[in-house]
Amino acid sequence: xxxxxxxxxxxxxxxxxxxxxxxxxxxxxxxxxxxxxxxxxxxxxxxxxxxxxxxxxxxxxxxxxxxxxxxxxxxxxxxxxxxxxxxxxxxxxxxxxxxxxxxxxxxxxxxxxxxxxxxxxxxxxxxxxxxxxxxxxxxxxxxxxxxxxxxxxxxxxxxxxxxxxxxxxxxxxxxxxxxxxxxxxxxxxxxxxxxxxxxxxxxxxxxxxxxxxxxxxxxxxxxxxxxxxxxxxxxxxxxxxxxxxxxxxxxxxxxxxxxxxxxxxxxxxxxxxxxxxxxxxxxxxxxxxxxxxxxxxxxxxxxxxxxxxxxxxxxxxxxxxxxxxxxxxxxxxxxxxxxxxxxxxxxxxxxxxxxxxxxxxxxxxxxxxxxxxxxxxxxxxxxxxxxxxxxxxxxxxxxxxxxxxxxxxxxxxxxxxxxxxxxxxxxxxxxxxxxxxxxxxxxxxxxxxxxxxxxxxxxxxxxxxxxxxxxxx
Amino acid sequence: xxxxxxxxxxxxxxxxxxxxxxxxxxxxxxxxxxxxxxxxxxxxxxxxxxxxxxxxxxxxxxxxxxxxxxxxxxxxxxxxxxxxxxxxxxxxxxxxxxxxxxxxxxxxxxxxxxxxxxxxxxxxxxxxxxxxxxxxxxxxxxxxxxxxxxxxxxxxxxxxxxxxxxxxxxxxxxxxxxxxxxxxxxxxxxxxxxxxxxxxxxxxxxxxxxxxxxxxxxxxxxxxxxxxxxxxxxxxxxxxxxxxxxxxxxxxxxxxxxxxxxxxxxxxxxxxxxxxxxxxxxxxxxxxxxxxxxxxxxxxxxxxxxxxxxxxxxxxxxxxxxxxxxxxxxxxxxxxxxxxxxxxxxxxxxxxxxxxxxxxxxxxxxxxxxxxxxxx
Numbered sequence: 001x002x003x004x005x006x007x008x009x010x011x012x013x014x015x016x017x018x019x020x021x022x023x024x025x026x027x028x029x030x031x032x033x034x035x036x037x038x039x040x041x042x043x044x045x046x047x048x049x050x051x052x053x054x055x056x057x058x059x060x061x062x063x064x065x066x067x068x069x070x071x072x073x074x075x076x077x078x079x080x081x082x083x084x085x086x087x088x089x090x091x092x093x094x095x096x097x098x099x100x101x102x103x104x105x106x107x108x109x110x111x112x113x114x115x116x117x118x119x120x121x122x123x124x125x126x127x128x129x130x131x132x133x134x135x136x137x138x139x140x141x142x143x144x145x146x147x148x149x150x151x152x153x154x155x156x157x158x159x160x161x162x163x164x165x166x167x168x169x170x171x172x173x174x175x176x177x178x179x180x181x182x183x184x185x186x187x188x189x190x191x192x193x194x195x196x197x198x199x200x201x202x203x204x205x206x207x208x209x210x211x212x213x214x215x216x217x218x219x220x221x222x223x224x225x226x227x228x229x230x231x232x233x234x235x236x237x238x239x240x241x242x243x244x245x246x247x248x249x250x251x252x253x254x255x256x257x258x259x260x261x262x263x264x265x266x267x268x269x270x271x272x273x274x275x276x277x278x279x280x281x282x283x284x285x286x287x288x289x290x291x292x293x294x295x296x297x298x299x300x301x302x303x304x305x306x307x308x309x310x311x312x313x314x315x316x317x318x319x320x321x322x323x324x325x326x327x328x329x330x331x332x333x334x335x336x337x338x339x340x341x342x343x344x345x346x347x348x349x350x351x352x353x354x355x356x357x358x359x360x361x362x363x364x365x366x367x368x369x370x371x372x373x374x375x376x377x378x379x380x381x382x383x384x385x386x387x388x389x390x391x392x393x394x395x396x397x398x399x400x401x402x403x404x405x406x407x408x409x410x411x412x413x414x415x416x417x418x419x420x421x422x423x424x425x426x427x428x429x430x431x432x433x434x435x436x437x438x439x440x441x442x443x444x445x446x447x448x449x450x451x452x453x454x455x456x457x458x459x460x461x462x463x464x465x466x467x468x469x470x471x472x473x
Numbered sequence: 474x475x476x477x478x479x480x481x482x483x484x485x486x487x488x489x490x491x492x493x494x495x496x497x498x499x500x501x502x503x504x505x506x507x508x509x510x511x512x513x514x515x516x517x518x519x520x521x522x523x524x525x526x527x528x529x530x531x532x533x534x535x536x537x538x539x540x541x542x543x544x545x546x547x548x549x550x551x552x553x554x555x556x557x558x559x560x561x562x563x564x565x566x567x568x569x570x571x572x573x574x575x576x577x578x579x580x581x582x583x584x585x586x587x588x589x590x591x592x593x594x595x596x597x598x599x600x601x602x603x604x605x606x607x608x609x610x611x612x613x614x615x616x617x618x619x620x621x622x623x624x625x626x627x628x629x630x631x632x633x634x635x636x637x638x639x640x641x642x643x644x645x646x647x648x649x650x651x652x653x654x655x656x657x658x659x660x661x662x663x664x665x666x667x668x669x670x671x672x673x674x675x676x677x678x679x680x681x682x683x684x685x686x687x688x689x690x691x692x693x694x695x696x697x698x699x700x701x702x703x704x705x706x707x708x709x710x711x712x713x714x715x716x717x718x719x720x721x722x723x724x725x726x727x728x729x730x731x732x733x734x735x736x737x738x739x740x741x742x743x744x745x746x747x748x749x750x751x752x753x754x755x756x757x758x759x760x761x762x763x764x765x766x767x768x769x770x771x772x773x774x775x776x777x778x779x780x781x782x783x784x785x786x787x788x789x790x791x792x793x794x795x796x797x798x799x800x801x802x803x804x805x806x807x808x809x810x811x812x813x814x815x816x817x818x819x820x821x822x823x824x825x826x827x828x829x830x831x832x833x834x835x836x837x838x839x840x841x842x843x844x845x846x847x848x849x
């Protein structure tokens with residue numbers, strides 16, 4: 001077999017990617033897994049293999065520990081696993097371009113499963129770009145990979161399960177919390193409760209969340225509820241933090257580190273770049289790829305599994321990965337349609353159970369409206385330094401869409417390809433033009449999906465030019 | 474169903490369409506620009522925006538020199554400097570074997586009485602572009618050339634048009650054409666436009682539009698690829714190209730490197746989409762890092778292609794239709810139309826208003842690309 005060709009290319013070695021690889025290998029497919037991390041596990045089980053051998057494992061909790069078995073099953077499944085690979089382009093057919101150790105090359109596959117997970121929703125407010133302001137997710141990665149605990153007490157602002165989990169983990173690791181600015185708006189529990197009956201089977205998860213909350217209350221740091229607005233200030237780095245609650249209470253505190261989090265959204269850049277249709281997910285306030293019951297996108301043989309298919313967490317990611325792999329195995333003649341269907345049945349019920357509590361969580365932790373309507377002076381596009389005010393002003397000159405706004409203001413033109421500003425831009429344009437955000441759309445995605453250097457791209461050319469070199473006369 | 478009446482309907486809201494509309498409006502005409510998507514959607518929004526007289530086809534030199542004079546006072550024309558800087562354009566020779574071609578070119582245009590292209594030696598080259606790899610031996614330079622900011626240019630032309638009361642109609646594609654008395658009727662979905670004069674500035678789709686009027690024009694398509702990098706500290710001021718390789722290399726006002734040179738991706742006229750061919754684009758990255766070794770570690774932010782028309786002889790189509798009364802063509806710029814934008818609008822205005830022009834456009838006649846009619 002040519003090492004550059006496999007039946008299936010899986011992008012991402014988190015819960016979905018690993019589960020898909022194990023299933024696909026079981027059915028005899030040749031599988032390549034590309035991942036930008038040095039070891040399997042994705043974000044949730046980041047560094048699980050190294051941490052599993054240390055006392056840190058206990059501090060990081062039960063659901064983290066579960067990753068150790070998954071990583072070992074993945075390691076032994078026979079997939080061609082290429083860690084520390086940056087995938088930066090997939091051409092139809094499929095040819096994938098990647099960079100490894102400073103060299104670019106391309107590989108081919110007959111089907112693709114994108115298991116590229118989620119990213120934290122960007123939280124723009126005045127001062128969010130100051131050094132000292134980070135996301136909870138980034139801090140948690142440092143905790144998992146390097147056992148790194150901030151030296152000074154940290155302020156945490158946001159909502160959702162992740163801040164609660166991280167604070168619990170941080171305290172267990174000996175870190176200190178200066179205070180928690182809970183941005184969950186008033187009345188959210190009531191709104192969420194109507195989704196609870198469906199989620200009753202997940203009471204254990206609810207109990208886990210409650211136990212975090214109780215433990216955090218006992219820890220004794222201040223908790224301010226219903227925080228609506230934030231402003232970070234400082235000369236060159238974060239020095240103070242100003243907040244204002246929904247009912248108008250204001251406070252100002254000194255702060256060296258502020259960690260923010262307002263939920264996560266699927267990584268949709270790869271599906272968008274491949275021309276996959278997406279639609280607006282009102283409950284999760286983001287676009288999700290349009291998928292059939294196998295996780296196949298509008299593009300034949302392109303699948304999305306894991307949080308990239310819509311936020312569902314690791315327990316939903318694994319059945320989604322397996323379901324997609326079953327479909328690919330059937331497509332490529334390694335498995336009968338009927339066998340694939342019956343194998344998928346139990347995975348689909350697993351998926352349904354895993355998603356049962358999701359509508360409740362989505363309603364409870366829906367981002368506060370201020371996340372989508374930052375003050376005029378707020379930088380929205382960090383790469384090109386475009387403010388909310390500039391976007392607002394431009395949005396009412398004619399009726400420009402995202403790509404015109406991009407051309408006019410340069411928002412979304414930087415190396416992050418709009419990952420930081422895309423949704424904020426869409427909400428600002430929607431509000432200014434008085435139309436629903438789902439109608440505004442997203443930037444057209446231009447390759448490369450990940451920044452590749454000129455030298456790396458040139459190395460792709462070196463091979464080609466060797467082939468073309470004329471024989472010496 | 475109401476029909477909107479104008480003196481001139483310009484089809485295509487790219488820079489050439491906007492420039493034609495602007496000049497015609499200033500000549501007192503009531504003008505509509507009818508654009509299928511939005512202003513600058515295709516080639517105008519995807520261009521590297523080189524403002525270049527250097528190396529032009531001999532037939533293009535007169536209008537290109539006039540256009541250059543207009544670029545040097547572009548703010549007077551459209552009310553904004555368009556990000557234009559005249560830091561020069563250079564065509565670099567990497568080896569001594571590449572110099573004779575440049576010397577011959579200089580001699581050729583000198584013989585025509587032109588002085589805008591000039592040979593420089595390695596020392597002067599080093600002075601103009603210190604970041605250039607020392608292996609380069611000399612260059613041909615056009616010192617008054619430069620580059621502009623394409624998006625700023627589109628916006629400036631659009632605003633200037635709006636200030637002259639040009640109607641800019643976006644999301645409006647021409648589907649059918651009919652003749653009503655002395656007017657053309659353009660059918661665009663639910664909308665109708667009527668005008669005695671139509672300017673075809675529909676870029677890569679211009680041959681399809683021309684066919685609606687009965688003009689069968691042979692037209693190819695290009696999908697030139699571009700690379701833009703992250704921002705970096707000032708590295709070079711002029712635009713650099715190189716003999717024997719597909720490379721155009723410059724740094725924008727924002728500090729990004731803008732790398733093009735005509736390497737081709739794939740275009741799909743029906744889907745109005747084009748795509749990057751990275752195996753091909755790698756040649757451009759290699760040329761860039763050979764000429765500027767310091768940029769090997771610079772990260773690419775975006776790559777793209779723009780769709781534009783290419784003629785058989787790489788010269789544009791500018792002139793009246795030989796068949797359809799009141800139809801004027803301006804397209805087929807074949808990858809080097811940006812610099813000509815201000816002057817082509819003026820030429821079209823001559824043709825529409827005076828019925829003729831003193832500018833030299835014989836080489837651009839539409840007829841040269843049209844099927845010979847079979848004698849009856």
